[in-house]
Amino acid sequence: MKxxxxxxxxxxxVVLGAIFALAGFLWWSFDHVSVQxxxxxxxxxxxxxxxxFALPESAHDVEYSIEAGGLQYYACFxxxxxxxxxxxxxxxxxxxxxxxxxQNSVVPKFGSASHPSQAELQQYPGWFRVDQIxxxxxxxxxxxxxxxxxIDEDRGIFYYFxxx
Numbered sequence: 001m002k003x004x005x006x007x008x009x010x011x012x013x014v015v016l017g018a019i020f021a022l023a024g025f026l027w028w029s030f031d032h033v034s035v036q037x038x039x040x041x042x043x044x045x046x047x048x049x050x051x052x053f054a055l056p057e058s059a060h061d062v063e064y065s066i067e068a069g070g071l072q073y074y075a076c077f078x079x080x081x082x083x084x085x086x087x088x089x090x091x092x093x094x095x096x097x098x099x100x101x102x103q104n105s106v107v108p109k110f111g112s113a114s115h116p117s118q119a120e121l122q123q124y125p126g127w128f129r130v131d132q133i134x135x136x137x138x139x140x141x142x143x144x145x146x147x148x149x150x151i152d153e154d155r156g157i158f159y160y161f162x163x164x
Contacts, residue, residue, distance in 0.1 A: 053093070
């Protein structure tokens with residue numbers, strides 16, 4: 001076999017192998033979804049290893065759902081019950097920790113709680129009922145990869161949502 005044909009065939013095999021490897025990686029990264037979620041309200045101790053922030057000592061009835069799909073998808077929902085002051089302190093700690101990691105991050109102020117649209121609510125887990133807040137506050141970091149937090153001050157319920 002002539003050397004030029006031999007090198008051409010080897011180059012084609014390498015390029016095709018790289019294309020198949022890249023296609024396999026892309027298929028896996030877009031199709032592979034991992035899900036961690038509670039099967040109902042659980043204890044602080046059981047939820048702590050799954051939730052991406054420190055839960056207050058007083059937290060109970062914790063529920064969470066964390067989905068990650070390859071390179072393009074992440075959604076995290078956390079809900080717990082605790083005294084309102086502990087809920088607010090947890091939110092402040094989350095944003096303070098975020099400010100340490102991201103230089104341009106600020107600790108946002110709390111404002112009156114608003115309710116997401118019905119379309120948004122349909123995308124939330126059934127237990128993530130921020131629409132039932134009558135007296136509460138909310139705050140968010142704005143933009144992607146920033147937490148959005150609601151606190152139901154009457155019932156002492158903390159809601160955390162973050163997505164990419």
